[in-house]
Amino acid sequence: MSIADLVGAILGFIFTLLVFSYIIGDNPLFRLAIHIFIGVAAGFAAIMAVNNVLLPRLMIPLLDGSRDERILALVPMVLGWLLLTKISPRLSPFGNLPVAFLVGVGAAAAVGGAVTGTLFPQAYASINLLDLQSAGAIDTSLGLMLVNGVIILIGTLATLAYFHFGVSSRTQQPSQVQVWLEGLGQVGQAFIAITLGFIFAGIYSAAMVALIERLYFLVNFVKPLLIPLLPSS
Amino acid sequence: MGEIRCPMCGKSNPAESEVCQFCQARLIPLVFSPAKSEPPESVPDEIPAGIDAAPTGESDWLLDLRPDESIPGEELPVDFVVGGSEDGNAPLDETHTSADDVPDWLARLPGEWTKEAEAEPLSDWLKMETGETEQPPSKPAEVTDWLSQPLPDEGQVENTESEFELAPGEFPSWLEVFRPVGDEPQTVPARGTPESIESSGPLAGLSGVLSAEPDHARPRKSPTYSLKLRVSANQRTHADLLQGLIESEGRAQPLPQRRGISSQHVLRWAIACVLWGAVLWSVITGKQEAPLPAYTEETAEVNRLISQLPGEARVLLAFDYEPGLSAEMEAAATAVVDHLMLRGAYLTLVSTSPTGPILAERFLKNQTGHHYTSEVNYVNLGYIPGGAIGLLGFVENPQRMLPYTLDMVAAWESEAQPGLRALQGVQRMNDFEMLMVIVDDPDLARAWVEQVQPQLNEPDTLTSLVMVTSAQVEAVMRPYFEANPRQVHGFVFGLRGGAAYAQLTGRGELPRTYWGPYGFGLVVAALLILIGGLVLSSVSLLARPPQVKGEANQ
Numbered sequence: 001m002s003i004a005d006l007v008g009a010i011l012g013f014i015f016t017l018l019v020f021s022y023i024i025g026d027n028p029l030f031r032l033a034i035h036i037f038i039g040v041a042a043g044f045a046a047i048m049a050v051n052n053v054l055l056p057r058l059m060i061p062l063l064d065g066s067r068d069e070r071i072l073a074l075v076p077m078v079l080g081w082l083l084l085t086k087i088s089p090r091l092s093p094f095g096n097l098p099v100a101f102l103v104g105v106g107a108a109a110a111v112g113g114a115v116t117g118t119l120f121p122q123a124y125a126s127i128n129l130l131d132l133q134s135a136g137a138i139d140t141s142l143g144l145m146l147v148n149g150v151i152i153l154i155g156t157l158a159t160l161a162y163f164h165f166g167v168s169s170r171t172q173q174p175s176q177v178q179v180w181l182e183g184l185g186q187v188g189q190a191f192i193a194i195t196l197g198f199i200f201a202g203i204y205s206a207a208m209v210a211l212i213e214r215l216y217f218l219v220n221f222v223k224p225l226l227i228p229l230l231p232s233s
Numbered sequence: 234m235g236e237i238r239c240p241m242c243g244k245s246n247p248a249e250s251e252v253c254q255f256c257q258a259r260l261i262p263l264v265f266s267p268a269k270s271e272p273p274e275s276v277p278d279e280i281p282a283g284i285d286a287a288p289t290g291e292s293d294w295l296l297d298l299r300p301d302e303s304i305p306g307e308e309l310p311v312d313f314v315v316g317g318s319e320d321g322n323a324p325l326d327e328t329h330t331s332a333d334d335v336p337d338w339l340a341r342l343p344g345e346w347t348k349e350a351e352a353e354p355l356s357d358w359l360k361m362e363t364g365e366t367e368q369p370p371s372k373p374a375e376v377t378d379w380l381s382q383p384l385p386d387e388g389q390v391e392n393t394e395s396e397f398e399l400a401p402g403e404f405p406s407w408l409e410v411f412r413p414v415g416d417e418p419q420t421v422p423a424r425g426t427p428e429s430i431e432s433s434g435p436l437a438g439l440s441g442v443l444s445a446e447p448d449h450a451r452p453r454k455s456p457t458y459s460l461k462l463r464v465s466a467n468q469r470t471h472a473d474l475l476q477g478l479i480e481s482e483g484r485a486q487p488l489p490q491r492r493g494i495s496s497q498h499v500l501r502w503a504i505a506c507v508l509w510g511a512v513l514w515s516v517i518t519g520k521q522e523a524p525l526p527a528y529t530e531e532t533a534e535v536n537r538l539i540s541q542l543p544g545e546a547r548v549l550l551a552f553d554y555e556p557g558l559s560a561e562m563e564a565a566a567t568a569v570v571d572h573l574m575l576r577g578a579y580l581t582l583v584s585t586s587p588t589g590p591i592l593a594e595r596f597l598k599n600q601t602g603h604h605y606t607s608e609v610n611y612v613n614l615g616y617i618p619g620g621a622i623g624l625l626g627f628v629e630n631p632q633r634m635l636p637y638t639l640d641m642v643a644a645w646e647s648e649a650q651p652g653l654r655a656l657q658g659v660q661r662m663n664d665f666e667m668l669m670v671i672v673d674d675p676d677l678a679r680a681w682v683e684q685v686q687p688q689l690n691e692p693d694t695l696t697s698l699v700m701v702t703s704a705q706v707e708a709v710m711r712p713y714f715e716a717n718p719r720q721v722h723g724f725v726f727g728l729r730g731g732a733a734y735a736q737l738t739g740r741g742e743l744p745r746t747y748w749g750p751y752g753f754g755l756v757v758a759a760l761l762i763l764i765g766g767l768v769l770s771s772v773s774l775l776a777r778p779p780q781v782k783g784e785a786n787q
Contacts, residue, residue, distance in 0.1 A: 023505050025498070045587040052590070052615040056637040102622075109622045109684070117683025117720075125716030195708055202705030202727065204758070205751075206561045206673075208512075209728050212750045213560030215509075215516050 013221050016214050126156060155191045162188030237432050248430070260432055408435075504761060511757040515750040523752040525745065528733040531714050534723035536737050538667065538697050539572050546666040547659050548578040550611075551681070552593040553585050554673035558703055563596060565731035566671045566701045568741030570596070572734075573669070574603040579655035580611035581665070583635065585624060585677065590615045590639050612655040613639040624684045628662050663694045673703040675710075682713050686720045700724035701731075 001009075018033035058080075061073040079098040086095035129149030132142065161184035174182070236245040237260050239253035246254050251261050431442040464472070528536070542548070550570070554562045573580070582593040590613055597605055605611050614635040617623045627634040632645045638653070645659075646652030658664060668685060672678045678700060689696050698720070702710055704727030713720040725734055732748045735741030 023502065041588070044591075048587040048590070048616050049618070051641075052639065053618050056641065106620070106622050109625045113621060113625070113680065113683035113687075116687045118679065121686075121716060121720055122712060125712070125718075125720075128717040131717075198708050199705055202703065202707055205704040205727055205729075205755075206558055208751060208754050208758070209561040209564060209747060210558065211509075212512055212516065212747050212754065213564075215513055215750075216746070219513075219516055 009221055012217065016218060020214075126152060129153070154187070158184050158188030159191050160188070161185045162192060237430055240433055262433065507761060508754065508757055512750050512754045515753045519749070522749045525732045525736040525748060526729050528737050529730075531711075531724050531726075532730050532733045532737065535569060535699050535725055536572070536734065538699060538723055539569070539576060542573075542576050542578060542666055544577055546576065546578045547581065547655065547664065548573060548667045548669060549581045549583065549662075549665045550593070551583050551585070551668070551670040551672070552589040552596065553677050553681070554589070554592065554671060554703070555586065556588055556592065558673040559592060559595075561703055561728060562671055562673055562701070563599070564728045564744045564747050565703070565725055566596070567600070567743045568731055568735040568738055569669070569701055569725055571600060571603070571740050572738050574600060574605060575740075578667075580605070581655055581659075582611060582613040583615070583617055583627070585617045585620065587616055594639075608638060608640070608642060608653050608655075610655065612644055612653045614644060615639045621680045621684060624680060628685050628688050631662060632660070662688050663691060663696050665696055667697050667699060669699045669701065671701045672706065675706045675708075678702055678706050678710055682710075682720055686713075697722040702726045704729065 015033050015036075018029045021027055022030045058073055058077060061069040062077070065073065079101065082094050083098040084095070085091040086099070129145070129152055132146075161181050164181050164185065166178075237248050237250065238245055239256060239258055239260060241258040242253060242256040244253065244255045246260060252259055430440045431437050436442050550573075580597075582590065582597075584590050584593060593613060594607075597611065607613065614631075615638070617627050617634065619626065623634065636643065636645065638644045642653070643650055644653050644656055646657055651657070662668070662685065668689075670678065670681045672681065681700075682698070686698055689698060700706075700710055700721055700723075702724055707724075707726040710721060710724050710726070714722075714724055725731060728744060728747055728751055731741065731744040735744045
């Protein structure tokens, strides 16, 4: 074990105990550990941004690139400087241009990806669940696939009905359609509850693995220290 | 009995009143009778034509202002036109007034004014207003035409009447018939209700005329309307709730006082002790070994895809998880990446998280039994900035997005340099044989599918998309796998998936190590939840007040 590994193990042991101290409630030791983690993460992110973004994609093209690369590198440099004007309240309007560019491109990428990557394919897949020909092609039991498709269809419709909040504006009594939608929404609520419970179980599972890993670390760190003290049998 | 409405204040007065009882305005206009008038002996030239006749019922203070004796030689002109109200807005009947009707004080006013006017020269602005120009003193002052005309004598008054008085409005014959002025006595309406009789204007003498200006000009208190809304008790409750929420926004919340050891603390410590004790005992003893889980379809599909990879295949490996979840992600991915290394795949490492590249290096370092070397067997391209935008840019043009490795070495093959071995022959995303994403965030996993998967739908593309996810991402990722056609070709989720994959390959120590304590901890947690639910239900049942027999029957 090298010195770096030893120091890292000692620091890991100390910080693990500091974080575990939260069991007695919020305390200075826990806050100290959290502040150190946040500071280290921010510093590492800054170094990564300089080393992995600014240097290879801005400075090297500007200093060592061809004429086209230099011209192209001027665009992000100007936009970056304009974004820095957001620091000053007087000059902040100049920063609206890069912000608008970022928001517009980000929204376009997110919406475009959601439509082409999730919305249409998932709708198409839900329709295909009731396609008997494709069921035979996948080598799945026909009845099982039909049941699966019907359950997914009901779950999709019921979940959508649960998020329908419309009311009749003309009459005090709910219409027949509203009664149906409310009933279907109750079924959708059950589907949503099952889904959220499933996600919670996943989060609990992840936390349990993290706990096990930390306990293994503590035991493996302490065991070599305790073995010489234990009586040899 | 009829009433007459004051044109000034709009209030009703008795018909015989000459002046208004409220505002002292004249109700009956002064009438100039040419027959009774006598020409004055001397009339000053400078009499303003528009001067008004004083009412007969003046106030005392106004009477005190008048001198007792009249100034000789200062009398009103004969054809002095009297008309209009005090403010001149509502003209009265245009009639001539006789010299006898003119009070002495009024007859003297022009004389005084004339003297003063003669004594004091006109100011410049007044000269400009009147159009006069400064004349040399040798020339006599010019007077206007109407003043320069000779005064008519008594016999000429009637002949010249139309020249000096304001011409009355000419009414059409059909309207003239309806005007009772001077033709017939005013009558009281038969309905018995007293109505006002118009005293002036074209409608003079008519009764029941709707008064226009006085009523509207009369100051009155503006009407008040009730601002109370008719709300129900339910709406009132909601409004109060909303108001309370808004008011609480700007209110500083007091810090909760530190309490001593409460039952909540005891319960929390008890649960922690039980859970930690069970896991720690399993970790220390290692006696809680449980059989590894059976593999599922999605796990087997990942195994099949990796097994079918050609030798020296190019695989893109994305490490998109945070350090806090590295324990689960490493346990899930260890056996899978180990399988890739066994197949001799060249790995290209990327990440959309700043901490991802260093986690990737740590992960590969912990993969024992393989001698993977940086820039030989694998290349770490580092961090993809920009989130979903950066991901889309990397998918469309990876060489431009990440041109260098983490050590600032040119990674891609070009005309000037051969490029690194792990990236030889790779120009775009479809040139990779497999894309494997190790991700812990559901949104990030969906972003990878949404941005990358449409690129892989091109014909003749053999690139497969495989996910290694956290257990909490399984609910999001499963629809992409079960879709037809599949958007994700296989995935391994959480420790369970990693352990199942380890059983398939017979390798992967980490999931095997964790699986025993994990299963034991889950059993203890399930027991805690079950016991807690039973206790809470029992307490609730015991705390419920006993029902009255009559209520139970209902």
